[in-house]
Amino acid sequence: MKVISNQRMFGGEQLRIEHPSESLQCVMRFSVFMPHGLSSQNPVPVLYWLSGLTCSDENFSTKAGAQRVAAELGIALVIADTSPRGAAVPDDDSYDMGQGAGFYVNATQAPWKAHYRMYDYIAHELPQFVATHLPVNANKAISGHSMGGHGALTIAIKNPAQYTSVSAFAPIVNPMACLWGQKALARYLGDDRSEWAQYDSVELIKEHGLSLPLLVDQGTADEFLAEQLLTENLATVLSEKTDADIRFQSGYDHSYYFIATFIEEHIRFHAKYLLA
Numbered sequence: 001m002k003v004i005s006n007q008r009m010f011g012g013e014q015l016r017i018e019h020p021s022e023s024l025q026c027v028m029r030f031s032v033f034m035p036h037g038l039s040s041q042n043p044v045p046v047l048y049w050l051s052g053l054t055c056s057d058e059n060f061s062t063k064a065g066a067q068r069v070a071a072e073l074g075i076a077l078v079i080a081d082t083s084p085r086g087a088a089v090p091d092d093d094s095y096d097m098g099q100g101a102g103f104y105v106n107a108t109q110a111p112w113k114a115h116y117r118m119y120d121y122i123a124h125e126l127p128q129f130v131a132t133h134l135p136v137n138a139n140k141a142i143s144g145h146s147m148g149g150h151g152a153l154t155i156a157i158k159n160p161a162q163y164t165s166v167s168a169f170a171p172i173v174n175p176m177a178c179l180w181g182q183k184a185l186a187r188y189l190g191d192d193r194s195e196w197a198q199y200d201s202v203e204l205i206k207e208h209g210l211s212l213p214l215l216v217d218q219g220t221a222d223e224f225l226a227e228q229l230l231t232e233n234l235a236t237v238l239s240e241k242t243d244a245d246i247r248f249q250s251g252y253d254h255s256y257y258f259i260a261t262f263i264e265e266h267i268r269f270h271a272k273y274l275l276a
């Protein structure tokens with residue numbers, strides 16, 4: 001691996017790391033906050049963060065303000081990129097397809113399928129890489145925003161033994177039922193809607209349930225709530241789950257100002273399980 005930047009922060013280190021990815025067939029970058037530094041002998045649990053459309057691995061580390069509480073609690077933050085990258089990787093002119101918009105699926109359709117395997121990268125390759133190269137223990141939680149909230153939920157629902165807990169900010173909960181999801185799922189996966197359902201949180205929960213504790217925050221002034229996020233559909237399928245907390249926060253929009261307001265509560269929520 002190659003460390004491409006390293007800044008001291010809250011007594012720990014904020015790094016960007018570059019590595020070749022086998023799943024994605026390109027060089028990838030991720031950001032990581034290590035609360036005791038990269039060379040610590042004290043392994044820590046990890047909160048994985050998945051970002052939304054148009055983001056790289058840098059939006060969360062520069063805008064969310066998560067490091068102070070992660071340092072206090074001794075939790076590493078691993079912040080992934082949102083798609084494969086590079087000149088050899090297919091792209092699209094629109095902001096909601098291609099680079100920056102991988103939707104955390106394994107694509108099956110040309111021209112995407114050779115590189116767009118973000119599900120495998122996030123669920124398997126990146127955690128293996130982190131466990132091999134960084135001083136972390138086996139405890140992992142996952143969170144994300146919007147498209148990244150969709151990724152966090154679907155990956156946690158499908159791999160409950162890998163995570164202690166899951167949370168999300170303004171997640172796309174029912175991509176089969178919104179335009180962002182329908183466009184991406186059709187182009188990455190083709191016309192078979194049973195394939196789409198494998199990446200739809202509402203459909204997955206109907207079929208498999210959700211065994212992990214969950215926290216979701218959703219702003220009521222979010223410009224994407226009514227047409228893309230459909231948070232009520234998640235609340236409906238989880239109405240009987242006692243350890244699922246879906247909170248509607250009055251007046252908050254879809255931005256990183258909203259995430260910065262509530263990220264401390266999400267990290268403290270995950271800490272209850274990561275540090276138990």
Ligand SMILES: N[C@@H](CCC(=O)N[C@@H](CSC=O)C(=O)NCC(=O)O)C(=O)O
Pocket residue numbers: 051052053054055059063095145146147148254255256
């Ligand atoms: N209209 C915008 C859409 C992009 C956008 O709002 N991206 C969000 C995530 S939306 C769902 O995944 C985001 O996090 N942006 C980055 C940020 O730092 O705020 C556009 O055209 O860009």
